[in-house]
Amino acid sequence: MKVVVIGASGNLGSAAIRALTADGAARVVAVARRAPTGPRTNVHASVEWRTADVSTGNLEPVLEGADAVVHLAWKFQPTHRPEETWATNVVGTRRVLDAVARAGVPALVCASSVAAYSPAYHDDPVDEGWDTDGASPAAYCREKAYVERALDAFACDHPEVRLVRVRPAFVFQRSAASEQRRIFGGPLLRPAFVDRRRIPVVPVPAGLRFQAVHAGDVGRALAAAVTTDVSGAFNLAGPGVIGRDELGELLGARTVEVPPDLLRRSLDTAWHARLAPVPGSLLAAVMQLPLMSTARAELKLGWHPHHSAMEALEAVISGIPEKAGSDLPPLRP
Template structure:
């Protein structure tokens, strides 16, 4: 199959390109910045193109492909939401319009747990849970808006097969430096992620979330590309990351802190441009649902090879070691 992957040089994209290449698919990889890929790497047989989905012509790009894996997404700059909106919302709509014109038969769009509406319980939710966004943060709003774009696309074009992948927080070692910069900013130095430097860990009261390894997400995406499935699929590694699990992960004593204090501190730091993410994104984190992955296991035959704590451990290990890759977003 000839598969187009947008956002191919990012965290999930790099893993998806590896998986599709290993399965001997013909991969057309798209990124805003074209990487210089050595011939000895797993990505050396991939055709790369430099394309911005928010403004460049997409008709030629989608012509003749058997499936599109849409991953192009901007998390930053959070102080300029019109810029992230142009890529995340407008870019998605432009891509789907081009696919409709070309008659592309299949789309696999990676969404997020942040698209789900907040919950006040710990009962696992399936893919029918409302997708109005976890909070008012731009990231959550845009993920929810893309769900509405997909609704309209499916209603207007009932022929194409559409799959929505909704993963928990996605981590891998090679993306750790990028994620440290995106979520921690300049104050989050690599040394801060070394276990020996974390004697105690403050954890917001009530915090609990799931994580999944990028390689496990890529395996699900690869199956969704080839198997005749459609609809939404939750992905999460085993285990819940709560206060005890986080303490065990970093080998530190933990103590609870009020979420409102954390929210105000993040908001103040973001306003002063000392932190890269706003407080309403933290509020979204506190209200995320726990996801059931039964549908992915049944329809995709998906079993994660990493637990959630193992995926998060890859972030800590990679950030401390300044891990990365030669792909532009993932450079250490």
Template sequence: MKIVITGASGNLGSAALRELSADGRHEVTAVARRRPDVADAGAASVRWHAADVSHDDLTTVLTGADAVVHLAWKFQPTHRQDVTWQTNAVGTRRVLDAAAAVGVPSVVCASSVAAYSPVDHDTPVDETWLTDGASEATYCREKAYVERTLDAFEASHPDIRVVRLRPAFVFQRSAASEQRRIFGGALARPALVDRRRIPLVPVPAGLRFQAVHAGDVARGIAAAVERPVSGAFNLAGEGVLRREEIGDLMGARTVEVPRGLAVRALGAAWRLHALPVPGSLLTALLNVPLMSSDRARTELGWTPSHSGRDAVNALLEGMPARAGSTMPPLHP
């Protein structure tokens, strides 16, 4: 199959690139704003195309493709919502319009657990749960907007197979440096995020979440490309991480802090530009549902090779070690 991957140099994109180019079973074109100087291992045969989904021509690169995997996304700058909107909302519309214009028969698009509406329970939800966003955070609003965009696209183009994947929080070792910069900013130097130096971890009351390894999401993407499926699929690693699991992973004592206090403190740090993530994103983390991945197991044949704990551990090991890759966004 001829497959085009947008956002191919990012966390999810690099993993999807490795999976879909393995063994030469697919002809892959990787689209990214910045081409890597040296392709990652396993992707030497991939054809790279430099393009920004927010404004560059996409019809040329999509012409003749059997499937497009849309993973291009900007998390930062959180203080410039106009910038993220252009890539995340406008860019998604432009990818879909280009796919329809040249007749790409299959579209696989990354959504997120953050697209789901808030819950006040721990019962895992399936793909029918509402997707109005977990909080007012820009990330959640834009993910919810993409869900509505995909709804409209499916209604207008019933001849195109559309799959949307909703992974839990996605981690891998090679993206650790990027994620340290995204969530910690300039103050989060590698030595400061070394868990051997962290004796105490404050945990907001009621925090619990799922995680998934990027490699497992990539296998879900490959299955969505190769199998005649459509609709939404949740992807989460085994296990739920709560205060006890966080303390065990960090090898540190934990202290519970009130939810409201944690959100306000993060919000104040964000407004002062001391930290790059707003308090509303922590609100989302506290409100997202736990997900059932039963549909992915049944229809995609998907079983995660890593637990959620494994995925977070890969991040925690990689950050102080300056782990990264040759992909520009993942460079250490």
């Protein structure tokens, strides 16, 4: 079975490759803007790497003969240049969809996100039928919601393609620690600052609660979606919900509740001054995200996460001060 993984060198892509090659049944073609190099890439020796940019490259030859495509390519940064993220995330996804149709690929698995969901003001877990209009004006949410519409149109136009979309919660793993520090913390958040021995107090916006999932568990869900005759959307989250108490326990620090609007405005000010890499609208999104039910993934995919939400977040928090990463270009320390 030939599986093409687009966006193969990032947080999700690296986990998908591990899962797809675990039993040796799949021949994986890994597509990324930059091919991996270095002594630790020998774990990917069975994978054929191809270089292509979804926003500009000729994708059809890469997909030729594929039994399934797993599309994971996404840019979170630069948040100050939304036209650049739009070119990859939205235009790039539409170009992948067009290439899949032209190449006659019978199955497509695409990564969406909990951020595609519309706001929820309750803690009742929602299923995959919850509206996907984005949780805030943040570019990340807007682009995820737009991709959902593109997938809806593709499903109508190409019923011959088995289409699966996964909507994971926040995805963490130890090897992505350095990348995620850069994405969400920027150059001012040095690895040593996340050393739990140096964190006496953590401000937490009132009402914060969110779900998380380990990248390895998402990788297994993606592999199951490739090999199982299913279609439609699947929520993915590890057991448990993370809030103020859980963050305090994880960081070994005292927590102080602060008004969310105050933090949002402060983050916006820092973002406009280019001192923070993410705008306040992203915090607003996190505060409004629904909690997700994963019952459909458990039933249809036979998916059961090996890690709790706390264990997923612990993997990245413990990895940041140790500069954890890999030789895959986006994940390098």
